[in-house]
Amino acid sequence: MTTPVLTRRALNRALLARQFLLERAPLSPLEAVTHLVGMQAQAPNPPYVGLWSRLAGFAFTDLAELLSSRRVVRLALMRSTIHLVASVDAEPLRAVLGPVFERGFRATVGRAFDDVDHEQVAAMGAEIVAGEPLTAAELGRRLAVRWPGHEPDRLAALVRTRVGLVQVPPRGLWGSSGQARHTTLGAWLGEGAVSPLSLDVVVRRYLAAFGPASPADAQAWSGLTGLREVFERQPDLLVFHDESGRVLYDLPEAPRPPEDIPAPVRLVAAFDNLVLSHADRTRVIDDEHRKPVIMGTGNGNVRPTVLVDGRVVGMWGTRRVKRTAVVEVTQFGKLTARTKREVEAEARRLLAVTDPDADTTEVHYLP
CATH class of the missing domain: 3.30.70 (Alpha-Beta Plaits)
Known part of the structure; x- marks a missing residue:
């Protein structure tokens, strides 16, 4: 049986449909953020514009209220970059992405921290910011009192590598300014039970928001490696080729609109995952x-x-x-x-x- 081929334009329309950019969706901001598996948010304001471009009837105050009520949070996740995600997704995603942070930290510091107990630094850092939200520089200076032989910014980076640190409001509120101050996920959201996420589920959620896609695409989005096996072990995924012969996978139920469907003009926000989340970005x-x-x-x-x-x-x-x-x-x-x-x-x-x-x-x- 011949594997179906998806043209670049067909991939474009599928991506736009899943990103709510073919037409503004009648969803709540929380529903949209959950579907999109978060929104890259290195700067505070882009997620507001990103949701405005995607949702019918969206008001900037809707997202600000979600942040203030702790139903969405800002923290480092995919690709070790700051994302705005639904609070229920924060700890499960952070756990899955742990290897991304470890690999990035090792690439930066090499063997410079081999004489330090990483868990001890992380535990002390978590205790400090759980009691009082701090900037990374403030946290580093406090840790340097205990570990004076190491650079404060790298000590803070080690905590960030091992601990999920939330940027607390007013950071992230539209029209607000100020430095990013951090506390732990547990201190901000409470220490309730968390449902873990498997790699299989993460891949399926990625496909729902960004597919059809290849394992290399999912790796570019997440920063994880070794995802080919995760794709291949899910027997219900549909298999396609793109025009270059690359193998793509997709969810059976996901939208794949006709490639001639009109696409409206949209202003896409800064840092938007639309242009970042594939190894091959030529679809957009x-x-x-x-x-x-x-x-x-x-x-x-x-x-x-x-x-x-x-x-x-x-x-x-x-x-x-x-x-x-x-x-x-x-x-x-x-x-x-x-x-x-x-x-x-x-x-x-x-x-x-x-x-x-x-x-x-x-x-x-x-x-």
């Missing part, structure tokens, strides 16, 4: 455009992007000029007049939410 962004979006910022940033017909055609940002709110669009090639009108309409809808006090709004196109 051309290789030539990855560098300015993902690599060209020099400080680990991932620029917000403009989607037209489901693909990244540019980047965007906002600024204020007194009472005028502006969206600036950097184009990858020339947009048609009709496309520009659609981009401008979406940009003005966003500015109405992000800058409700502005007297006027403008959309500027940069070369």
